[in-house]
Structure formats: C-alpha cells, structure tokens
Amino acid sequence: MGFSQSKNDYLQSNRYDILDASFEFPHSGFKIMGFGAYHGSQETENAEKIILEQLIRKHKIKYYLPETDFGIAYYFNQYLKSGDTLLLKDLVKHYGSRVPQERSIETYNKWKNIKKINDNQSAADKIEVVGIDLIVTYKYTSKLLIELFETGKGKFVSYDNLAAMLKIDTTDYSPNYDSYSKNVLKAFVSDYENNKAYFQSISKNQKITDNLIDNISLTFKKRDREKTIFDNYLSLSELYNFSSNAQFVRMGFFHIEKERENNNPSFFTRLIESNVYKKEEIVAIAGFLTKSRVLWDLKFDDKKKYIGYTTEGGYGIGDYWKEYFKGINKLKRNRLSNLTLYSLNKENSPYTKNETDLMEIKLFLKKSNKNDLKGKTTTDYFDYAILISNSRASTPIDEMDK
Template sequence: MKKIIKRTALALLATPFVLLLVGAIVYYTYTLFAVGGESSRHQAYLQNNMQQVEVGANDFPVFDEAFYDSKVIMLGEVHGFAMPQELDFELLKHLNQKKGLTHYLAEVDFSQAYLLNQYLESGDESLLDDVFQTWVNYNAQWANQEFYTKLQKIYTYNQTLPADNRIRIVGVDRIQDIAITKLHLRELLKANTNSQLNALDSLLTDSTTTSQALQAFASDYLAAVNTDSVYLPDSVSSDLMHVLANLAYQQENVQRDSVMFLNLANLTKANQWQDEQFYGMWGLMHTLQSEVNEGYLSFAYLLKNQESPFRNKITTIGIFASDSENMIPARAMPASFNKGQAYINSTWVNSDGPMAFVNGIKDLRALTKEHSMAIFKLTGQASPYLTSSLLATTRILMPGQAGIHPAAENPTSTELYQYAVLIRNSKAATPIKSSL
C-alpha cells in the first residue's frame, strides 16, 4: 500500500513537468513548420532585388516603373512598431519629390482629415491633439508619439514646398470620432442655406443628440434627395453630402473596407482626382490584394477588383518584423500582464515568433543586419515569389487573432503584395500621454 501511495505521489509530482515537456516539444515542432526553413533559391533572388533603407537618404532604386505608375501605393504595417513611421515619411517625401504626389491616403475618417489638414495649413498643434485624443480614449495603437511626430515632420516639410505641391491628408475610413464629425458638420452648415437641413442644425445644437439620431437623419435625408430635388440645391456642398453619406453607412452597417472604397471612389469623382496618385500607410490587413480568411475583402482588394479609376493599379508593400518590440493595448492582454497600464511592450508579434509566424521569413532575415530596414522587390524577373507561397501565410497563436490565410487554393505572396519590408530591432511605438 505504501509503495502504491509513493508511486502515485511521484506520478502526480512528475505530471506537470511531463506536460510542460510535451507542450514545449509540440510548440517547437509547430514553430518549425509555421516559419519554415531557408531557401537558397529565394535568397539568391532577394540578394539582387533589395535595398537597405537609410533614413534621410530618400532614394529608392529598388522600385520599378510599375511601382511609380500605380494609382494607389499602400504601405501595410502591424500597428505598434516605431520604425514603420520613419519609413512612411521617407516614402511620402520621395513620392512627392519624384512624382509630385500630394495625396496622403490615411486610415482616418473624413472629418479627422479635415482637422489634420487645418493643422498642416496652420501648424496649430491643438488640432492634432483633438484627433489623437480619440485614439488615446480608445486605447488604440494609433495613439503613439511617432505618428504625432511624423505629422509634425509633414508640416515642416510642407513649408519648403510651393502651395500647390504640398501634401494633404485624404481620410476615407469609416467615422471614428462622432464628436469631430459633429464639429465638422457645424462648420459645413455655416455655408448652407437649404431649409431642409434646419433639422440637422437643431440636432447638432442639442448636446444630447446621439450618433444614432444623426445616422437616422442622414439616411432619411439622402433617401429624400433621390426623390425630390428641393433637398439638394447648389448651396449643399459635396463635403456635407459626403459626411452625411458616411453617417448613413453607419446606419446601414456597411463593412469597413467597403466604406473605405466607396469614400475614395466618391471623393475622386467629386474632386476630379481620376488622374491623381495616392499613397499611405495602413494596417496590413487593409492592404492585402487577395481574399483572405474565408471572405475578408480588404480595401486594397476592392480597389484592385472593383470598377473604379484604381482597378488593377494598386501596389502594396507589406512590412514584417524581427527582433522588435510592439506597443500592444493592455486591454487585449490578460490582467496579469497589463498591471494597470494602458499599453505594454511585447516581442510576441514578430513575424518569426514567438506568437506570430510568417512562413519564409527566414530568407529575409538572413540577408539583413540588426537595427535595419530593408525593402525587397518580390515581382522582379524570374522571381520565385511569383509562383511561391512563401510570405503569403501568417499563423498566430494569440487568442482572437486570425492571422492571414489566403483563400486561393495555391496562393502566392505576390497576389497579396508586390514588395516586402523587414524591420529589425525596432523599438515599440511610444504611447501618447493619457490626456493631451
């Protein structure tokens, strides 16, 4: 009996260690499969189709003619790293100087862009604070000092340019901040003489008016416009109609990326931007040009495939990370990790683990050095990425995160993006203080 008890006790003591060992073996095996090995064929190609990015150098020989002919160029990042903000400014400045590009396509809504453009004209940083306070309140990764500093740099750079060559923000996201939307509407209504919009003026004057009430008004007004021309005299500006349309999109629960597409298409038509070029940095998922995750159609996918001036004229640059820290909203983490903080810095979302895994990332890492940014052209002559699935799939072990799983039966990386960037040893983005 004593022997049985002793053996049972030893088994109970050993069980956690056995489970830990088994778990470690399973995890190690999974990571080997998810990240994959190195490919000499891919590395040989990449070696001749890459460049190290030197901040301030502003020269990008890696880009080809097709890149510069694109109507929309999208830099896709995983939010929360610091380095992409530097790269974003360098690319924006380069395109402004080489192509005369002035439209920065931003992951902000139309009314936020209105305030940001006022800042770019005046330099009044209280306007920046008004926009960033929303992201601070939402505990969003956009609320970082590097993004704030980048906008300051755009303002400073604009001061060196003729007025007609200065950069402007184009906001096409769904409404993010109803308070700023209300402010914008009040400004737009000052020039309005249409009595049919008096009810909107009353709604905006009433501090108890809800977002739902504004959405309902917008939907009803736009429906009336289609049946009675009295609702749309010349005094109703296209900007006012655009804001009302976005309120109606909320009422109708239009999918976010579809709102982005509709907004850019409508603004292009209203402002006659058919011959203009756009560039901007977005969350990586919005920049993927193929269907992923069983039905997700991104902003870039819609631009590439739907009828518009941008069809088949999209270029995506996807950013990957290694050895880097990321600023993660603490609400997304277990309570034992956040310790009451708004954000925590973590290495969990690097593209080579420990929680996110991009198959084929080792080839990019093998050709880069620490503390660097490198751009790789994936679509060059005889590129193995034209037929390879390497870099096309991202597996994530974090709960609630879907990763990237192309819907195509035999996906290739170039169906998602045409250029790749690897950032090494990036610092995490710096949280904006809680009250601006």
C-alpha cells in the first residue's frame, strides 16, 4: 500500500501543542500507557505532568507505575494522603538512587502536583501508586515489612535488628553490594522462611508480603531486571486487577518499547508476547530532546556529602552531531511549541512501514543500531513522539539543603 503523505505533511496534520490550554491527549481505550524519555530534563517532567493530570482528571487511569520498587511506591501513596514533605524529600532521594537524574527538585515538585490533582478527586477516582521494579534501596521495603508484621521484641533477633536499623537510619541501604542492610535482610528472610507459618499468621497482607520477600531474595543473586518488572506486574495484578484498571507507566525509554530491540524483550514487549494485552491496548509515548540540557552527575566527597552537580547538552540528549536519532530533524521542523506531541500511528502514516526513524541512533565514526532494527518500523516500538525543546537540566534535590 502506498502512502499518501510525505513525513512533513503527515506530521503537520498529526501534531498537538501540549502547552495549549485546549490540549487533550488524542487516545483512549487503552489498558496501559507508558511515557519514556532521557532522564534529567525539566520539561520532560512538565510533559509528564500535563499528560498525567489529564488522565487523572478524566478518570482514564487508576494506577500510576513510576520506575521504582513496591516499598518506595507504597510510601509515595502515604505522602499523597498525608502531604508530609519531609517524607517526600526522602522518598525522592531513595527513588533517585537507581537513576540519579531523577533525584531532583523537579521530581519533588511533580509529586506535589500529583497530590494537588489527586486531592481534588473523589475517593473512588483517586489514583494509587504501585512499584513493580527491582528493589532500589532497602529502606522503604524494610519499613513496610515492619508495618506488615507486629511481633514481640526478642522473638526474632533478625526482626529486632531490622527495626533498630530503621530507627537509627544512618546505614547504607544499597542492595547492590554486601552492605550492612543486605546482611540484616538476609538474616530476616532466613528466619521468615524457617518460620513461615508463624509469619503468615501475623501478616497483615500476605500477597504484599510474598512480593516483598521474593524481591528481597532476588537482590541476593544475579537477576534479570526486565523479567522482574514483568513478573512483579503479573503478581501484583492479582491484587490490583490491572486488566480492569488502566495504568500510566513512567520509565526509561527501553522499558516501554512494544517490540524487541536486538532480540531483547522490554517490559511492554513481554506483555504483548505473553498475551497479557493486545498490542493496540498498549500505548507507548517516546520523548525526544533538542536544544536542551540534562542533569548528568551528582558529586559527593569522600564522606558521601553532596558537593555539586554537572549537566550535559551534547552527548546524553540524542540530538548532537556525534549522536542523534534518525528523523529527529523532521520533528524539529514541524514543532508547535517547546512541547509538541506527534501521533505516528494514524492511517497512511509513513512511520508504519520500513522506517527506522526515531529508533535508529546515528553515531559519528561508530556503527549505528540499524541491524538491531532489521525488519521493524517506528510504530512497532511506539505510537507517539514528544519533541521536548529548550529545556533546562533538572536540579538535584540536594540543592534544597544548601
């Protein structure tokens, strides 16, 4: 079948100014929607805020799935209820342990805005936050374990040590090496497994308990992150009935791709290949930066005290002469504002056949990823593109302490 429009003509007919007061996201009837972009840019957070606000106010989603674990997500819910900004600040710091560019004032303000929107919804229409990722840090997973189990002091030393660790709150909660907190949790999981009947008898929520114990155990060995995200989604779907309650996912670019890249299945690809949802029930939105900067490195001294940060405006944004997305210039030529949304999957779209635009990365004096995309086209991977222009880099939340 031939295409009736050039890419420029098509984009001009299928573009939306996200910053326009009358903007409405042009899609409904989905099971799960995902937004992925390079981390660390202020306007990326603004784009998500606008889309998320619409979805909440129009009651199109029930659950929000950020790129974090169940424990941190659980306490984001507590913030949405309580408005405790000290809790929020600590949550953002732990949330940003996996992706430091998200450890930002912009992330902090985004959550304050989500609370404001959620407060204006009826009880039945409020969103709930769910974490399906690998454990980021042990702190909030440990805190939730203490909430789930109420057992007398002295019954299990491992439980007492867990509670004491949280009370002192000076430890390194990293799951990525043999930290003190990891050893405390190893001892507790061992006691749990050896006394499972007792712990199950006192657990306030066994499904959540099972999920936490399984995910803690995964941190003791080599694990497949994408498989873990998918497995957690299936497991928690029994609790939250995801198939009947739409969700909005905010994760990195790869996780929301709807097709394999280099034969590596993302979270969204696994949902499709496992027949959890049909491809058309999943909406993927990819964000692309131009003339922008991103938060790059956070700097700490030998005592782990924050001392500053760096930003990047060349490598790291996907629009640099040494590294850029094929086809991004067409988005740039047809932008309406600093946040322009393009629908790529309409009838007769030139992006639906034999195209690697916006997926192929051109590299100076290096081989591109074109071979990884052989036989695929742009809309195999995502449905919409957002061009994010003239964005400043995000600011580390640690700057609030200066």
